[in-house]
Amino acid sequence: MNIGASRLDRRAVLTGLVAAPAVLSFGPAQAGGAYLFPLGVASGDPASDGFVIWTRLAARPLAPDGLGGLSQPIPVRWEVAADEGFGRIVASGQTVATADSAHSVHVEVVGLRSHRPYWYRFTAQGQQSPAGRALTTPAPNAAVDRLRLAVASCSHWERGYFSAYGHMADEAPDLTLFLGDYIYEYSLGPDRAAQVVRPYNLEEATTLAGYRNRYALHRTDANLQRLHAVAPCIAVWDDHEVQDDYSGIWSKVRGVAPNDFLQRRAAGYQAFYEAMPIRRTRLDAALRMPIYRRVRYGELAEFFMLDGRQYRSKQPCSDGENGGKGQVVADASCWDRLDPSRTFLGFEQERWLYDGLARADARWTILGQDLVMAGLRLSRTPQEEPRYWTDTWDGFPAARDRLTQALSTLKPSNPVVLSGDYHSFWTNDVKLDSRDPASPTVATEFVGTSITSTGPAYEGLMAVMPNNPQVKFFESRQRGYMFMDVRADRMETRYQVISDVRDPQATVSTLKAWTVESGRPGAVAI
Numbered sequence: 001m002n003i004g005a006s007r008l009d010r011r012a013v014l015t016g017l018v019a020a021p022a023v024l025s026f027g028p029a030q031a032g033g034a035y036l037f038p039l040g041v042a043s044g045d046p047a048s049d050g051f052v053i054w055t056r057l058a059a060r061p062l063a064p065d066g067l068g069g070l071s072q073p074i075p076v077r078w079e080v081a082a083d084e085g086f087g088r089i090v091a092s093g094q095t096v097a098t099a100d101s102a103h104s105v106h107v108e109v110v111g112l113r114s115h116r117p118y119w120y121r122f123t124a125q126g127q128q129s130p131a132g133r134a135l136t137t138p139a140p141n142a143a144v145d146r147l148r149l150a151v152a153s154c155s156h157w158e159r160g161y162f163s164a165y166g167h168m169a170d171e172a173p174d175l176t177l178f179l180g181d182y183i184y185e186y187s188l189g190p191d192r193a194a195q196v197v198r199p200y201n202l203e204e205a206t207t208l209a210g211y212r213n214r215y216a217l218h219r220t221d222a223n224l225q226r227l228h229a230v231a232p233c234i235a236v237w238d239d240h241e242v243q244d245d246y247s248g249i250w251s252k253v254r255g256v257a258p259n260d261f262l263q264r265r266a267a268g269y270q271a272f273y274e275a276m277p278i279r280r281t282r283l284d285a286a287l288r289m290p291i292y293r294r295v296r297y298g299e300l301a302e303f304f305m306l307d308g309r310q311y312r313s314k315q316p317c318s319d320g321e322n323g324g325k326g327q328v329v330a331d332a333s334c335w336d337r338l339d340p341s342r343t344f345l346g347f348e349q350e351r352w353l354y355d356g357l358a359r360a361d362a363r364w365t366i367l368g369q370d371l372v373m374a375g376l377r378l379s380r381t382p383q384e385e386p387r388y389w390t391d392t393w394d395g396f397p398a399a400r401d402r403l404t405q406a407l408s409t410l411k412p413s414n415p416v417v418l419s420g421d422y423h424s425f426w427t428n429d430v431k432l433d434s435r436d437p438a439s440p441t442v443a444t445e446f447v448g449t450s451i452t453s454t455g456p457a458y459e460g461l462m463a464v465m466p467n468n469p470q471v472k473f474f475e476s477r478q479r480g481y482m483f484m485d486v487r488a489d490r491m492e493t494r495y496q497v498i499s500d501v502r503d504p505q506a507t508v509s510t511l512k513a514w515t516v517e518s519g520r521p522g523a524v525a526i
Helices: 007-014 163-170 190-195 208-219 222-230 258-275 347-359 397-410 458-462
Strands: 041-047 050-056 074-081 089-097 104-109 117-124 132-135 146-152 175-178 233-235 293-297 301-305 328-330 364-368 387-389 415-419 425-431 441-447 471-475 480-487 490-498 508-517
Touching: 041 117, 041 132, 041 222, 041 293, 050 074, 050 117, 050 132, 074 104, 089 104, 132 222, 146 163, 163 222, 163 480, 163 490, 163 508, 208 222, 208 258, 301 347, 347 397, 397 425, 397 441, 415 425, 425 508, 458 471, 471 508
Parallel strands: 041 233, 146 175, 175 233, 301 364, 364 415, 415 441
Antiparallel strands: 041 050, 050 104, 074 089, 074 117, 117 132, 146 480, 293 301, 328 387, 425 441, 425 471, 480 490, 490 508
16 A cells, blocks of 8 residues: 555555454463453554554553553464455564563564555454554655654543544554653542543552553553554653653652652653553663654654653752742743753763764654743743743753754754643744844744643733744644644644543544745744
8 A cells, every 4th residue: 555545545444453353262261351452552663674563461451550460471472464454464473471561562573665554463362452554664765755744742531532542543644753741640639620521540650550550541542542553653751651840860849869759760661661662672770761762754754752851950940949840930040040061851862863963864854852942931021031931941941052053053954843741732933042033943843732631821821922933823722633744845734623622522623734845944824
């Protein structure tokens, strides 16, 4: 099948991908006869010769110990086919799902043809998983006409239904980016009970079992399962995969020692790896887990997927009563915000990024990351002393200056930044000097709203927009996702919104559409 097929053809191909799977007749059923694939399947981190395929076995997905009601090793057979009916098996093998990884399965498939779809499935104890569809990327130097890209972030289970994921699946993207807050570690308290659409019914995640169960609950959602079964993804984390507003090795809570917080962070990172179709990565002796990486899509695009949490400096001005929580500050009262020794990505990741940007030669250079980059002055007039929200790149302006200078000096082709976190849509010009709106635009930034999480106050932020000409568009009142059509001469971005997160049958519509022409930084409304 041609990956550039029409949407109608794509949807026809995807029919039945997540239909009720068969229970095969061979082999003895274990785990009390429970179905072992209630969390579905997924693929990710595609390359020109393969991808990762994933599942996690569970008999009771929310068992209190986080092990899904299983304890013994279970052999799992996997198959990859060149056709939807699995008549032509092109790769297969067997692995063992074990309790130390919560019976998750990560298979890094290689040796496949570039730029085409494949179908995959798993079998364990006589039971068969749903089938998933994955796609290899084009060869690194291959000419490519088109890439269709879906972008999501911030899915709080309690805030609403994941109908946005279902509509993303209906669009049959070639690739999905998850830009953080795939789960939320906390539950809404009694004072916000009226805001709960469907409760977590779980304690705040602070342990490995707690994080595992948050992911397991999300993966029981049919819309999310269907999206993962449609196309491969590339996922990075933000804060809620561990703790709201944490920064590097520092908790947002005053008095929590870094060594203690590292244990919690390591649990969150381990659960992320177990739940995501990403290539093999492990916690090292310092309890770090590298996830930043590059993904090439022929000559058309190259993705630099960034980790904006793990290696950060401490939040600025975190010694006050707010601790490490993000806060609004002015420089007169927060001198360390401007400290040039502070880093957002960590200096090792910075070097990796700049080295990659120096050698980037695809038509579009896409930075996928967690937080708004362009910046926002929280003042209503140029004369008023500006204030800044510290948990975004605004809390690390020297690090941002290094990045924007690198973009200006190294001149990778058509840099576009894709961001999440802020529960709102933004279209921004990333300026060489964020303090000077008249400085050159070095990149275009698109920020996606949340899948369900509530957005920031619209009126309050709109009041400061006249003093932020780098922001071309802002909307925080609607939930949804971004969908992008990338071609050699242009990139078109649609802001897709759903009618109501409280409605499991919510409809979808286009709020706004933008185009960026190759060679001309800055988005123009369509």
